[in-house]
Amino acid sequence: MKIFVRERRRSDKGQQRPRYRVVGVQGGDLKIYAKRIRKCELAELAEHTGAEIIYLARGEDEAEGVKPKG
Template identity: 75%
Template sequence: MKIFVRERRRSDKGDKKPRYRVVGVQGGDLKIYVKRIRKCELDEIAKSTGAEVVLLERDGEGKGGGKE
């Protein structure tokens, strides 16, 4: 099983907010009911389900979305 996540744009290391957003889950019977998740929570879910966490890279330029 794989859990695909990406870092949020508006989160910094010092913030007390979740830094990751779950993009998708491959395989298994896992449902995640949150939009944003903390790294420690993500690691605990992966550990107990035997899943691999895949961190998706960003292009760094903010292309591909938003209002035009």
């Protein structure tokens, strides 16, 4: 099983807010109801389900804090 996540756009280190957003889950029977999740929560989910966490790269515009067009 794989859990695909990406770092949130408006998330900075040191903030007391969840930093990752779950994009999708492949395989298994896992339902995630939270829109945003902390790294320690992801690690615990992966440990208990045997899933691999895949961190997706952010787009070039998002990396610089520029909102994508469209």
